[in-house]
Amino acid sequence: MIRMSPSLSVGGSAEEQAVFLRQVKTLGVNTITMGIPAAWTDDDIESTRGFLDEHGIRVGECHGPYKPLRSINAEEYELAKQRFRQNLRGARILGAHCVSLGIMRGFLSSHVWSEETWEQCITIVKEVVRDAEEIGVDIAAHPHIRTPLCSVERYKALLEAVASPRLKILMDPVNLTWPQMVYKTAELVNHIFDELSEFITAFHAKDVIMTGSGKDIVHIDEAVPGEGTMDYATILRRLDALAHDVTVYVEHFPYPETVAGQQYIRSVAREIGVTLN
Amino acid sequence: MILMSPSLSIGKSPEERAEFLRKADILEVKTFATSIPEDWTDAEVEEARKFLDEHGMRVGEFSRYYKALGGYNLDEHELALQNYRRQLRHARIIGASCVGFGVLRGRGTPHMWSQETWEYTISVVAELVREAEAAGVDVAAHPHLMSPICSVERYKALLEAVGSPRLKILMDIVNLTEPHMVFRTTELINKIFDELGDAIITLHAKDVMISGGGKIVVHIDEAVPGAGFMDYATILRRLDALAHDVTVYVEHFPYPETVAGQQYIRGVAREIGVNLN
Numbered sequence: 001m002i003r004m005s006p007s008l009s010v011g012g013s014a015e016e017q018a019v020f021l022r023q024v025k026t027l028g029v030n031t032i033t034m035g036i037p038a039a040w041t042d043d044d045i046e047s048t049r050g051f052l053d054e055h056g057i058r059v060g061e062c063h064g065p066y067k068p069l070r071s072i073n074a075e076e077y078e079l080a081k082q083r084f085r086q087n088l089r090g091a092r093i094l095g096a097h098c099v100s101l102g103i104m105r106g107f108l109s110s111h112v113w114s115e116e117t118w119e120q121c122i123t124i125v126k127e128v129v130r131d132a133e134e135i136g137v138d139i140a141a142h143p144h145i146r147t148p149l150c151s152v153e154r155y156k157a158l159l160e161a162v163a164s165p166r167l168k169i170l171m172d173p174v175n176l177t178w179p180q181m182v183y184k185t186a187e188l189v190n191h192i193f194d195e196l197s198e199f200i201t202a203f204h205a206k207d208v209i210m211t212g213s214g215k216d217i218v219h220i221d222e223a224v225p226g227e228g229t230m231d232y233a234t235i236l237r238r239l240d241a242l243a244h245d246v247t248v249y250v251e252h253f254p255y256p257e258t259v260a261g262q263q264y265i266r267s268v269a270r271e272i273g274v275t276l277n
Numbered sequence: 278m279i280l281m282s283p284s285l286s287i288g289k290s291p292e293e294r295a296e297f298l299r300k301a302d303i304l305e306v307k308t309f310a311t312s313i314p315e316d317w318t319d320a321e322v323e324e325a326r327k328f329l330d331e332h333g334m335r336v337g338e339f340s341r342y343y344k345a346l347g348g349y350n351l352d353e354h355e356l357a358l359q360n361y362r363r364q365l366r367h368a369r370i371i372g373a374s375c376v377g378f379g380v381l382r383g384r385g386t387p388h389m390w391s392q393e394t395w396e397y398t399i400s401v402v403a404e405l406v407r408e409a410e411a412a413g414v415d416v417a418a419h420p421h422l423m424s425p426i427c428s429v430e431r432y433k434a435l436l437e438a439v440g441s442p443r444l445k446i447l448m449d450i451v452n453l454t455e456p457h458m459v460f461r462t463t464e465l466i467n468k469i470f471d472e473l474g475d476a477i478i479t480l481h482a483k484d485v486m487i488s489g490g491g492k493i494v495v496h497i498d499e500a501v502p503g504a505g506f507m508d509y510a511t512i513l514r515r516l517d518a519l520a521h522d523v524t525v526y527v528e529h530f531p532y533p534e535t536v537a538g539q540q541y542i543r544g545v546a547r548e549i550g551v552n553l554n
Contacts (some may be wrong), residue, residue: 110506113460142443144489145494146489146495178423178457178495179455211420212385212497213385215498215499216497216498217423217485218455218456218495218496219497220496221493221494228479234348252492
């Protein structure tokens with residue numbers, strides 16, 4: 001089942017929760033993406049779980065605080081792992097579908113795509129996945145061209161090297177769209193699903209545009225679903241063919257654009273006969 | 278010989294000519310890139326040539342790009358061709374080393390890199406080269422990732438298909454830098470010169486930056502020489518090894534940045550023992 005899963009803030013006060021419920025209703029969802037504030041105690045998390053259960057709402061993707069894991073400072077790295085572990089426990093309490101993990105060692109440096117950096121990333125993921133296995137929550141690795149996890153091939157290598165049923169994929173085709181594929185997104189999407197589909201447990205939904213001329217060499221940017229070249233019909237068909245649930249999160253846009261992007265996806269689904277939740 | 282060749286405007290009035298000479302002096306150049314307004318007569322161009330000869334100045338790249346060349350509007354293409362015809366005539370009068378051109382057919386559309394667009398581009402270039410042969414002036418093809426002339430392979434195919442000694446290359450390495458090559462510019466430069474060195478008669482000098490992450494997938498942008506990842510030592514060594522003169526034009530920046538960029542290149546040249554004019 002494809003579960004639309006926008007990012008919403010549950011809040012703590014009655015007013016905040018009323019807004020949350022109104023947004024859930026507007027978006028027509030019963031799965032959400034959320035983060036767990038570092039300051040929340042287990043009681044806070046359990047209270048949130050209670051509230052969500054009461055309203056029949058599930059947590060899909062739970063944001064993982066993964067950026068600090070890129071640190072090469074041993075002390076900072078240990079602290080980052082602790083924080084991530086804490087987040088995994090919180091996700092377990094919430095009953096989250098998965099916790100997102102970005103792999104950012106070497107980000108912004110010229111070593112970002114080197115073999116050495118990649119080996120380090122595999123080690124980091126192995127360590128984090130051990131915690132995930134112990135706590136009992138799936139981790140979903142999130143890609144980006146500008147990080148070591150930048151291709152289908154890198155994903156395959158990661159899955160093979162780590163070899164854990166707790167390691168899944170948070171697929172983001174836009175983040176993997178190198179310039180030559182901008183006008184060949186059906187091919188890209190099919191390549192992704194042909195090689196990785198059994199592991200794809202969550203999905204970031206955006207569109208992709210390419211610009212460039214004169215002084216701009218080439219720019220690949222995000223856009224609201226429906227405003228670029230991403231082939232959503234193929235995406236939805238491939239997601240629909242999976243044997244397991246996948247959460248779909250229209251990410252990075254202000255609320256109105258999130259609604260619009262989600263509505264575009266729903267319309268494509270209706271057109272091709274795919275059911276979304 | 279490598280001839281630093283910044284863009285300068287010759288002008289007509291005594292004040293404009295004095296300014297031209299002042300800048301040439303600050304930039305320490307005897308060669309420059311320029312274009313001439315469309316309304317100049319042949320006599321005015323001849324007069325400008327006389328002025329330049331008196332001051333020992335030469336024109337390197339002589340370029341005003343007519344974007345409609347090879348475009349979908351045939352009338353506009355014809356007009357562009359007429360303009361190039363005039364430009365070639367003036368280039369001959371003024372003694373320019375070449376006339377630069379680009380073909381932008383399909384830019385920003387899925388057809389930009391298609392085989393059909395490519396074959397049309399070849400026919401357009403062949404048409405322009407016939408004009409160049411008639412005028413007795415070289416034309417130099419300028420690349421850009423966001424155009425049909427987007428790779429070393431495309432250049433090789435173009436040179437082979439057109440098969441004219443009047444067709445040369447206006448190399449712009451930054452414009453050919455795909456994201457995965459940003460940290461491998463040495464390799465890119467060597468490939469360019471290994472395959473195309475004989476045909477390169479002019480070079481656009483810039484630097485290259487990459488950005489992206491989070492909401493930006495990837496951006497490749499220009500920068501002032503020295504402010505990015507371009508391996509200028511290798512560029513200069515490879516240019517120096519050519520048997521013919523090459524003009525080098527620091528393009529696209531305001532005047533102070535042009536001076537700074539040129540001085541960076543001169544600094545690298547001194548460091549590696551390459552002579553620049």
